Amino acid sequence: MRTGNFGRYFLAVVVVLVTTTTSILGQNISVNSTSPRNQPMWLVQNVMVGPNMTVFSPIGPLGTPISQPSSVQIGKFNINNPSFGLDSGIVMVSSDAYDVVPGQSGSYTSYPTQTPSANLTTVLNAIGSSSSSQYDRASIQFSFVAPGDSVKFDYIFASKEYTSYTCSSFNDVFGFFLIGQGINGQPLWNANGTPNIDTVNLAVIPGTTTPVAVNTINQGFPSGSWPASNCSSANPNYVTNSVFYNANSGGTSIINMEGFTDVFTAKASVSCGSLYTIKMFICDVSDGALNSAVFIGARSFELPAISLSQAWNKGNSFNDSTMVEGCSPSWLYLERQGAVFDTMVVDFNILGTATSGVDYSPFPSSVTLLPGVTRDSILIWAYDDGLAEAPETIEVVMQPVTTNCAVYPAQYKTFLIRDKVEVTVAASVAQGNDTIQCPGQQSTLLGTFTTGEGTTTGWWGTDTAGGVQLTVNPLSTETYYFYGIDECMDTAAVDSVTVYVLPYDSVMTYSDTTWICPGESVEIQAKARYGTPPYTITWTGGPTDSLWTVTPVNSRWYPFKVVDQCGFITRDSVWVGVAPVPGAAFTYLPNPSNPLNVQFFNQSSDTNYVAWYFGDGGVSADVDPTHSYAKPGTYSVSLAVADSLGCSDSVTVDIELRMDYYVYIPTAFTPNGDIINDRIKVEALGIEGMQWDVFNRWGLKVFSTDDVSKSWDGTYGGQPVPEGIYSYRILIYLPFGNIAEQHGTFTLIR
Numbered sequence: 066m067r068t069g070n071f072g073r074y075f076l077a078v079v080v081v082l083v084t085t086t087t088s089i090l091g092q093n094i095s096v097n098s099t100s101p102r103n104q105p106m107w108l109v110q111n112v113m114v115g116p117n118m119t120v121f122s123p124i125g126p127l128g129t130p131i132s133q134p135s136s137v138q139i140g141k142f143n144i145n146n147p148s149f150g151l152d153s154g155i156v157m158v159s160s161d162a163y164d165v166v167p168g169q170s171g172s173y174t175s176y177p178t179q180t181p182s183a184n185l186t187t188v189l190n191a192i193g194s195s196s197s198s199q200y201d202r203a204s205i206q207f208s209f210v211a212p213g214d215s216v217k218f219d220y221i222f223a224s225k226e227y228t229s230y231t232c233s234s235f236n237d238v239f240g241f242f243l244i245g246q247g248i249n250g251q252p253l254w255n256a257n258g259t260p261n262i263d264t265v266n267l268a269v270i271p272g273t274t275t276p277v278a279v280n281t282i283n284q285g286f287p288s289g290s291w292p293a294s295n296c297s298s299a300n301p302n303y304v305t306n307s308v309f310y311n312a313n314s315g316g317t318s319i320i321n322m323e324g325f326t327d328v329f330t331a332k333a334s335v336s337c338g339s340l341y342t343i344k345m346f347i348c349d350v351s352d353g354a355l356n357s358a359v360f361i362g363a364r365s366f367e368l369p370a371i372s373l374s375q376a377w378n379k380g381n382s383f384n385d386s387t388m389v390e391g392c393s394p395s396w397l398y399l400e401r402q403g404a405v406f407d408t409m410v411v412d413f414n415i416l417g418t419a420t421s422g423v424d425y426s427p428f429p430s431s432v433t434l435l436p437g438v439t440r441d442s443i444l445i446w447a448y449d450d451g452l453a454e455a456p457e458t459i460e461v462v463m464q465p466v467t468t469n470c471a472v473y474p475a476q477y478k479t480f481l482i483r484d485k486v487e488v489t490v491a492a493s494v495a496q497g498n499d500t501i502q503c504p505g506q507q508s509t510l511l512g513t514f515t516t517g518e519g520t521t522t523g524w525w526g527t528d529t530a531g532g533v534q535l536t537v538n539p540l541s542t543e544t545y546y547f548y549g550i551d552e553c554m555d556t557a558a559v560d561s562v563t564v565y566v567l568p569y570d571s572v573m574t575y576s577d578t579t580w581i582c583p584g585e586s587v588e589i590q591a592k593a594r595y596g597t598p599p600y601t602i603t604w605t606g607g608p609t610d611s612l613w614t615v616t617p618v619n620s621r622w623y624p625f626k627v628v629d630q631c632g633f634i635t636r637d638s639v640w641v642g643v644a645p646v647p648g649a650a651f652t653y654l655p656n657p658s659n660p661l662n663v664q665f666f667n668q669s670s671d672t673n674y675v676a677w678y679f680g681d682g683g684v685s686a687d688v689d690p691t692h693s694y695a696k697p698g699t700y701s702v703s704l705a706v707a708d709s710l711g712c713s714d715s716v717t718v719d720i721e722l723r724m725d726y727y728v729y730i731p732t733a734f735t736p737n738g739d740i741i742n743d744r745i746k747v748e749a750l751g752i753e754g755m756q757w758d759v760f761n762r763w764g765l766k767v768f769s770t771d772d773v774s775k776s777w778d779g780t781y782g783g784q785p786v787p788e789g790i791y792s793y794r795i796l797i798y799l800p801f802g803n804i805a806e807q808h809g810t811f812t813l814i815r
Contacts, residue, residue, distance in 0.1 A: 093144055093145055093146040093149075093167075093318075093319045093320075094142060094143070094144045094145075094146075094165065094166055094167070094319060094320055095142065095143050095166070096140045096141070096142045096156060096162050096163045096165060096166055097140055097141045097142075098137055098139065098140030098141075098161070098162040098163065100135060102140050102141045103135040103136055103137060103139060103140060103162075104133075104135050105133040105135075105136070105139065105204075105205040105206065105207075106120075106121075106122050106133060106207065108139060108140075108141065108155045108205065109155075109205060109207045109366075110207075112141050112153075112154060112155050112363050112364075113154065113155055113218065113361055113362075113363065113364070113365065113366050114364070114366050114367065115364045115365075115366060115367025115368065116364075116367075117212075117367055117368035117370075117471075117474075118209065118212065118366060118367050118368050119209065119210070119212075120207045120208065120209045120366075121207065121208055121209070122206070122207060122208065123206050123207065123208045123342045124208070131206065133204075133205070133206060136203060137161050137162060137173055138157060138158050138159070138160065138161065138162055138173060138201070138203035139155065139156065139157050139158075139162055139203055139205065140155070140156055140162035140163070141153070141154070141155060141156075142154060142155070142156040142162075142165070142360060144319065144320075146319050148319065149221070149319050149320070149325075150221060150327060150328035151219065151221055151328060151360055151362045151363075152363070153362075153363040154219075154360055154361045154362045154363040154365070155205070155360070155361040155363075156358055156359070156360050156361075157203045157205065157239075157345065157347045157358065157359050157361070158171060158203065158347070158356055158357070158358040159200070159201040159202075159203065159237060159347055159348055159349040159353075159356045159357050159358070160172070160173045160174070160201060160353070160356040161173045164321060164356055164358070165223070165320045165321050165322060165358050165360075166320075166321055167316060167317050167318070167319075167320065167321045168321070169321060170321075171356060173201065174200070174201055174353040175200060175201050175202070175353075181197065181198075181199045182199060182202065182204075182346055182348075184240055184242045184264065184266070184344065184346065185199060185202075185238055185239075185240060185346050185348065187266070188238050188239075188240045188266060188276045188278070189238055189350065191275070191276050191299075192236065192238070192276055192278045192280055192281060192299040192300075193234070193280070193295065193298050193299050194234070194235045194236065194238065194350060195234040195235050196234075196235040196350050196351040197350075198350060198351050198352075199348045199349075199350060200348060200349040200350070200351070200352060200353045201348055201349045201353050201356070202346060202347070202348035203346070203347050203348070204344065204345065204346045204347075205344075205345045206342060206343065206344045206345070207342070207343055208340060208341065208342045208343075209340075209341055209343075210338060210339070210340055210341075211245075211335040211336060211337055211338060211339050211340075211341055211470065212337070212368045212369075212470045212471040213335075213337055213368060213369040213404040213468075213470055213471060214334055214335065214336075214337055214369075214404050214405060214406050214407070215332060215333065215334050215335060215369060215404075215405075216243070216332065216333060216335055216341070216366070217330050217331065217332035217333075217365070217366070218330070218331055218332075218361060218362060218365040218366040219328050219329070219330055219331075219361070219362035219365040220241070220268070220328070220329055220330075220331055220359055220360060220361045220362065221325050221326055221327070221328055221329070221359070221360040222239065222268070222277050222278075222282070222325065222326045222329075222357070222358075222359050222360075223313075223320055223322035223324065223325035223326070223357065223358045223359070223360070224236075224237055224279050224322060224323065224324065224325075224355070224356075224357035224358070225316065225321075225322055225323050225355040225356055225357065226279050226323070226355045226357065227279060227283060227284070227288070227312075227322075227323040227324035228288050228314055228323040228324070229288055229289055229323075229355070230279065230288065230289075230291070230355065231279055231280070231283045231284065231286075231287055231288040231289075231291065231296070232280060232283075232286075232287035232288070232291040232292060232293055232294075232295045232296040233279075233280075233289075233291045233295060234291075234295055235350055235351050236278050236279040236280055236350065237278075237279065237347070237348065237349050237350050237355070237356070237357035238276075238278060238347075238348065238350055239268060239277075239278075239345075239346060239347040239348070239357065239359050240266045240267075240268050240276065240345075240346055241266065241267040241268045241331045241343060241344075241345050242264055242265070242266055242267070242343065242344045242345075242346070243264070243265045243267055243333050243335075243341060243342075243343055244262065244263070244264045244341065244342045244343075244344065245262065245263070245335065245336075245339055245340060245341035245342065246260050246261055246262060246263070246336060246339050246340075247261070247335060247336030247339055248263045248265050248333055248334070248335060248341075249263075249265065249333055249334050250334060251263055253336055253339070265333055267331035267332065267333055267343075268329075268331055268359075270282065270300070270306060270309070270329075271329065271330075273302075275299075275300050275302075277326065277329065278299065279357075280295055280296045280299040280300065280303070281296070281299050281300035281303055281306070282300075282303070282306055282307075282309050282310055282326050283296065283303065283307060283310055283324070284307055284310055284312060284324070285303065285304045285306075285307030285310070286304075309326050309327045309329075310324060310325075310326060310327075311324060311325050311326070311327065312324050313325060320358075322357075322358060328362070337404075337407075337468075337469055337470040338469065338470055345359075345361070347359050368471055368473075369401065369402045369404045369471075370401070370402050370473070371399065371400070371401045371409075371411070371463070371466060371473045371476070372399075372400050372401075372402070372476075373397065373398065373399060373461075373463055373476050373477075373478050374397075374398045374400070374478075375395065375396065375397060375398070375478050375480070376395060376396045376398070377395045377480075378392045378393045378394075378395060378553075379393055379394060379395065379396055380393035380394075381393045381518070381519050381552045381553065382519045382520050382552060383518065383519040383552075386481070387456075387481045387482070387483050388425075388445070388447040388459075388480050388481060388482045388483070389447060389482075389483060389484075389485050389518055389553060390447045390448060390449040390450065390482060390483070390484055390485045390553075391447070391448070391449030391485050391553045391554070392447065392485065392518060392519075392552065392553035393552070393553070394426075394444045394445060394446045395444075395445045395446075395447070395480060396442050396443065396444055396445065397428075397442065397443040397445065397461055397478060397480075398440065398441075398442045399411060399432055399434075399440065399441050399442065399443075399463075400439060400440045401434060401439055401440075402439075404468055404470070404471070405436070405437060405438075405439050406436045406437070407434075407436065407468045407469070408433065408434070408435055408436060409433070409434040409466055409468065410431055410432075410433050410434075410466075411431060411432045411433075411434065411463060411464070411466055412430060412431045412463075412464040413429075413430050413431060413432075413461055413462060413463055413464065414430075414460075414461075414462040414464065415428075415430065415459065415460070415461060415462075416459075416460035416462060417457065417458035417459045417460040417479070417480075418457045418458050419457035419458060419459050419482050423448070423450070424447065424448060424450065424457055424482060425445055425446060425447050425448060425459060425482065426444070426445060426446040426448070428443045428444065428445055429443065445459070445480060447482045449485055449553075452484075453484060454484060456481055456482060456483045456484075457481075457482045458479055458480065458481055458482070459479070459480040459482065460477060460479055461477060461478045461479075461480070462475065462476075462477040463475055463476045463477065485518055485553055486516045486517060486518055487516065487517070487558070488514055488515070488516060488517035488521055488549040488550060488551050488554065488557075488558045489514065489515045489516055489549070489558070490512065490513065490514045490523060490547055490548065490549035490558045490559065490560045491512070491513045491547070491560050492510060492511075492512050492545065492546070492547035492560040492561055492562040493510070493511050493562055494508055494509070494510055494511075494562060494564070495509045495510060495511035495534065496508065496509035497509060499562070499563065499564055499565060500564075500565040500566075500567070501539070501564065501565070501566055501567070502567055502631075503566075503567075503569065503631035503632060503633060504538075504539065504540035504541065504566055504569050504571055504631070504633050505538045505539075505540060505631075505632065505633045505634065506538065506566075506632075507536060507537070507538050508536075508537050508538075508539075508564050509534060509535070509536050509537075510525070510534070510535040510536075510537060510545055510547075510562055510564075511533060511534055511535075512524075512525060512533045512534075512535070512547030512549075512560075513533065514533075514547075514549030514558075517549070517550075517551030517554075518551045518552055518553045519551055519552035519553070520551065520552055521549065521550070521551040521552075522549070522550060522551075523547060523548065523549040523550075524547070524548055525545060525546070525547055525548075526545070526546040526547070526548060527545060533547075535547075537564060539564050539566050540566065540569075540571050540633075541566050541569075541571070542563065542564065542565045542566050543563070543564055543566070544561050544562070544563045544564075545561060545562055545563075545564065546559050546560070546561045547559065547560050547561070547562075569596075569631070570595040570596060571595060571596060571633065571635070572593055572594070572595055572596030572600070572627055572629050572633055572635045573593065573594050573595050573596075573635070574591065574592065574593045574625075574627055574635050574636075574637035575592050575593075575594075575637075576589070576590065576591060576592055576637060576638070576639040576640075577589075577590070577639070578639075578640045578641075578642065579639070579640070579641050579642070580641075580642040580643075580644050580710055581617075581641065581642070581643060581644065581710070582643075582644055582646075582710055582711065582712040583618075583643055583644070583646060583712070584616070585616070586614055586615065586616040587614070587615060587616075587641060588612055588613070588614045588615075589612070589613055589614075589615060589623060589639045589641060590611055590612050590613075590639070591604070591611050591613075591625040591627065591637070591639065592611070593627045593629075593635065596627075596629035596631065596633055596635075597629045597630040597631045597633075598629065598630070599629075599630070600627050600628065600629055601627070601628045602625055602626070602627050603625065603626045603628075604623060604624070604625045605623070605624040605625065605626070607623070607625075615641060617641050617643055618643070619643055620640075620641065620642040620643045621640075621641060622638040622639070622640055623638060623639045623640075623641060624636060624637070624638045625637060625638065625639070644708060644710050644712050645670070645712075646712055646713075646714050647669055647670050647671030647706050647707065647708045647712060647713065647714050648669060648670045648671075648714055649669045649704050649705065649706045649714040649715050649716040650667075650668040650669055650670075650704075650716055651665055651666060651667050651668050651669070651702075651704050651716070651718070652665075652666045652668060653665045653666065653702070653718075653720060654666070655722060659693075659727075659750060660697070660722055660723060660725070661693060661694040661695070661696070661697065661722055662691065662692075662693045662694075663691065663692055663693075663694065663720070663722070664689070664691050665677065665689060665690050665691070665692065665702070665704075666689050667688050667689050667704065667706075669704065669706045669714075671706055671707070671708040672688050672706060673706075673707065673708050673709050674706060674707040674708075674713075675687070675688055675704070675705075675706055676704070676705040676706075677690055677692075677702070677703070677704055678702065678703040678704075678705075679692045679694075679700060679702055680700030680701040680702050680703075680720075681694055681695070681700055694722055697722045697723050698721075698722060699719055699720070699721045699722075700719070700720055700722070701717055701718075701719050702717065702718055702719075702720055703715060703716070703717040703718075704716050704717075725751055726749070726750065726751035726752045726797065726799055726805070727748075727749060727750040727751055728747060728748070728749045728752065728755075728795060728797055728807055729747070729748040729749070730745070730746075730747055730748070730793065730795075730809060730811060731745055731811060732810075732811050732812065733811055733812040733813070733814055734779070734811065734813065734814070735813075735814045735815070736778055736779030736780075736785070736813065736815070737814075737815055743778065743779075744776040744777060744778050744779075745776060745777050745779075745811065746774075746775065746776030746777070747773060747795065749773055749797075751799075752773070752797050752798060752799055753798045753799060753800060754771065754773070754798035755771060755773055755795055755796060755797050755798060756769075756770075756771045756795065756796040757769065757770050757771070757793065757794075757795050758793065758794050758795075759777060759791055759792075759793045760791065760792050760793070760794075761781075761786065761789070761791055762789060762790065762791075765781075767781040767786055767791070768781070779813055785815075786813065787813075787815075788812075788813055788814055788815045789812070789813060790810050790811070790812050790813075791810065791811060791812075791813055792808070792809070792810045793808070793809055793810070793811070794806065794807075794808050795807045795808075
């Protein structure tokens with residue numbers, strides 16, 4: 066009796082098949098657990114295992130196969146409802162197998178007189194069960210020698226506990242336990258040379274090590290008053306993992322369970338050629354109420370396979386299982402599921418009525434799958450040979466592939482090649498005549514396109530987006546081309562129709578381009594010749610006349626239309642450009658050594674015509690002139706500019722020139738008689754006088770002058786002084802009785 070916080074867990078461990086069969090008419094599900102479908106090994110060998118796998122009963126301690134009696138708790142199921150995810154297989158129930166059929170109720174019960182499964186106990190501990198009592202345990206066990214590097218099978222877990230005991234402190238429990246060496250990359254042997262035997266539960270949430278149970282996969286919230294903490298401690302991601310859960314309240318839809326999981330895959334990597342055992346367990350926990358079940362997919366435990374698949378005319382919109390000459394390539398895909406760490410050389414024989422290199426592109430006779438590579442492909446082009454011929458075949462026969470653990474059987478794929486259906490096009494006059502009297506007279510053309518491969522389109526060369534009808538107004542005899550193309554053509558099919566125009570000199574228009582300054586008016590004229598006078602000339606937005614006086618604000622076109630007596634319309638435009646007013650602007654820079662000598666820089670937008678007025682009576686027509694002022698002061702400098710049209714602008718800027726004093730002595734001179742830089746002197750401006758003294762390195766005064774115009778030739782007492790560094794001192798006499806002093810050095814070089 067379940068009371069208070071008591072709950073149940075369902076536990077399934079390494080594959081043990083027990084079959085109980087009951088067939089209920091009118092249901093989505095039927096269960097058969099009559100003999101032999103209630104025998105564990107019969108179910109494994111005839112229902113669960115694929116045709117390329119060999120399994121056997123595990124060997125007991127005495128060297129004989131263990132005994133696995135028939136059980137009413139196991140059976141073969143069939144489900145006629147794609148929403149469930151599995152259509153047939155083995156069902157293991159913690160009661161009679163037919164308990165999963167809606168409307169049925171299993172009565173089997175077995176109190177925990179057996180020794181509890183240690184494997185199931187580890188699962189109970191992992192999901193935080195408060196009870197370890199195991200009731201109504203069903204089991205199936207089998208052994209096998211790994212024929213590849215991985216094993217897998219599909220399953221669904223279901224339980225009647227979902228709507229009442231979700232997030233309780235106890236649930237039913239199950240597990241699939243794989244036992245052997247080298248599981249998931251573990252070493253085969255221990256350091257002491259003994260086999261490294263692992264036990265791994267395969268019934269876990271994808272991508273995790275969390276066991277599948279009521280508290281780990283559910284609707285994402287507790288049922289009843291159970292706390293959510295029981296679910297979050299068992300699986301912190303139980304809310305997110307609710308996407309794997311399918312509600313089945315009342316157990317009246319598909320199966321007699323309150324909820325079930327998506328199809329999961331129990332899988333692990335193994336060591337090729339090693340012996341393994343799988344134990345599958347399921348049981349009630351705490352009591353025998355509210356049973357649970359696990360459904361194991363038929364033929365889902367099988368040797369990793371090599372598969373061939375095809376894609377025809379890949380890239381085209383059609384796929385009719387036939388290669389079409391000249392269309393996009395077809396592909397042969399080779400893929401292996403498992404044995405991915407083997408190097409596989411897959412050989413092909415190429416047969417059929419088609420000839421390689423003539424009817425299709427040659428392709429390799431073998432493919433090598435290196436370790437880690439699971440998929441490869443072969444491209445096949447069907448050549449467009451332009452010949453009308455019966456369909457041809459390519460027979461690709463994959464030879465048997467032998468690895469260290471298994472032999473993969475031969476397979477073949479057939480490619481059928483057929484001729485391409487060509488596009489047929491035609492061009493004709495639909496309305497009007499193919500001969501017209503006046504240029505511009507209207508005719509309507511019609512293009513048609515039929516057949517072709519896949520999506521076919523047609524267009525006129527002069528109107529690629531206008532459809533199959535084309536309205537034309539030819540000014541002279543002209544041929545119009547209609548094109549049609551399908552998905553497989555590189556060059557479009559074409560037909561043409563010619564519209565003849567009787568001899569006629571078309572009206573020609575011509576006009577002059579005019580430029581004006583802003584605010585001016587100008588008379589423009591539309592001109593025409595040839596055609597059939599007299600002309601009717603109409604300006605857009607203006608008079609019906611050849612002349613029009615306009616005063617545009619901005620540059621613009623003035624469109625006009627000319628119609629002759631034949632009704633031929635010619636359109637043209639007269640351009641009137643409003644020249645931008647040239648913007649006058651300039652900058653200036655006084656000479657650092659003589660501030661009264663000023664360099665002016667013209668920044669105007671147009672400098673065709675330039676006039677400078679320097680404010681002291683001086684003028685210049687240079688673009689960037691230099692002007693010397695006689696004395697400091699403020700001057701109003703004006704710049705006037707004009708463009709080639711005579712549009713003008715001017716600007717006036719007041720500049721202030723100040724004259725401070727300036728004294729400069731070179732840093733070196735070379736009195737060697739070559740006339741170049743033979744003397745050194747003081748350069749000065751803005752001073753009233755000076756006293757210049759030069760000293761050698763010992764402080765001896767070797768030269769002195771108070772004349773600004775005097776220079777030193779590098780002698781003392783009539784003899785050249787030696788090379789070296791000489792110092793100087795200058796007393797500078799400034800206006801208003803001010804005195805300044807300047808010191809420095811220079812180098813004498815011989």
